[in-house]
Amino acid sequence: MSTLYICPTPLGNLEDITLRTLRVLRSVDIIAAEDTRHSRKLLEHFNISKPLVSYHQHSSSAQTEKLVARIAAGESVALISDAGTPGISDPGQSLIAMCIESGINVESLPGPSAVITALAAAGFPLAAFTFLGFLPRKGREAVNMIAEIAHPVVVYESPKRVKKLLERLDAKMPERPLLIARELTKLHQEYIRGTVRSVLADTDWDRVSRGEFTIVLGPWQPEVPEQDEGAIDAELAAVLATGVSVRDGVQIVSSRLGVSKNLVYDIATKKKDGLSNPS
Incomplete structure (x- = not known):
C-alpha cells in the first residue's frame, strides 16, 4: 500500500537513528528531504541510495500536490527533515495534512525529538505541557501568554535571540525554574539549569553564542491580580x-x-x- 512515512532523523548523534527508520528509508521509492545536500550525507553514512526530492518550508502547494499525486499513484515516500521529527517546527505539516485529506495512509515513526529529549532531562512534573516552537521575533505577547501558563512550556530559540528572550521572561517571571538544552546529542551538548534570573545572570553568553537551543520553563503559579x-x-x-x-x-x-x-x-x-x- 502506498504510504507517507514520517521518519525522524538524529538531532546530532547518528547512533540515535532507529533500526525501523533505516529499514523504511531503504524500502521506500522516494525520500522527501528538507535539504537534499544535508540528507544525502546522512543516507551515504548508512549506505542508502534512494531518489531524493526537495521538500521544505518554501515548497509551493503545487509541489505538495505533485508529491501527493505520486503517493496516490502507488509510490511510497519517506519524509525527513534536517534533524528530529518532521512536522514539529519543521517542514512537512502541509504534506501530511494533504495526504490525510486525500485518504492516503500516513505512518509516523517514533524517534529523535528535541522537545521530548529536553522535557525528559528537565525533571519537571509533566501531567501537561505546552510546546510553542519558535516564538515570533516580536515576542512580547508570547511572553505574556507564557506567564499565564502554569504547566511547563517548551520553546525553540536561535543563539542570537536567546538572551533577549530571557530578559523578557525575567521581567515577567524571574523566579520561574528553567532548563536550557543546548546542542542536544552533539559533541558540545550542555544543560543550563536554574531560574530565569539566575540563568540570565550567570551564563557566559559569549561562550554560548552558537548552537541550537531548546528552552523548558518549569511549572509555576501565575500571579492572580487582586479583585475589587x-x-x-x-x-x-x-x-x-x-x-x-x-x-x-x-x-x-x-x-x-x-x-x-x-x-x-x-x-x-x-x-x-x-x-x-x-x-
Missing part, C-alpha cells in the same frame, strides 16, 4: 437589575470582568443573604 469586590458587586447589581437569573448574571459578570465565576457567585450569595437577613 466592590466593582464586581456593582457590576453584578447592574446585571441582575435587568431581570436575568443569578446563574446567568454570574456568567455574564465573570466573562465581562475576566474574574472567577466562583468569586462572583460568592458575592451574589452574600448579597442574597444580606437581603434575606436585614440587620
Whole structure:
C-alpha cells in the first residue's frame, strides 16, 4: 500500500537513528528531504541510495500536490527533515495534512525529538505541557501568554535571540525554574539549569553564542491580580437589575470582568443573604 512515512532523523548523534527508520528509508521509492545536500550525507553514512526530492518550508502547494499525486499513484515516500521529527517546527505539516485529506495512509515513526529529549532531562512534573516552537521575533505577547501558563512550556530559540528572550521572561517571571538544552546529542551538548534570573545572570553568553537551543520553563503559579469586590458587586447589581437569573448574571459578570465565576457567585450569595437577613 502506498504510504507517507514520517521518519525522524538524529538531532546530532547518528547512533540515535532507529533500526525501523533505516529499514523504511531503504524500502521506500522516494525520500522527501528538507535539504537534499544535508540528507544525502546522512543516507551515504548508512549506505542508502534512494531518489531524493526537495521538500521544505518554501515548497509551493503545487509541489505538495505533485508529491501527493505520486503517493496516490502507488509510490511510497519517506519524509525527513534536517534533524528530529518532521512536522514539529519543521517542514512537512502541509504534506501530511494533504495526504490525510486525500485518504492516503500516513505512518509516523517514533524517534529523535528535541522537545521530548529536553522535557525528559528537565525533571519537571509533566501531567501537561505546552510546546510553542519558535516564538515570533516580536515576542512580547508570547511572553505574556507564557506567564499565564502554569504547566511547563517548551520553546525553540536561535543563539542570537536567546538572551533577549530571557530578559523578557525575567521581567515577567524571574523566579520561574528553567532548563536550557543546548546542542542536544552533539559533541558540545550542555544543560543550563536554574531560574530565569539566575540563568540570565550567570551564563557566559559569549561562550554560548552558537548552537541550537531548546528552552523548558518549569511549572509555576501565575500571579492572580487582586479583585475589587466592590466593582464586581456593582457590576453584578447592574446585571441582575435587568431581570436575568443569578446563574446567568454570574456568567455574564465573570466573562465581562475576566474574574472567577466562583468569586462572583460568592458575592451574589452574600448579597442574597444580606437581603434575606436585614440587620
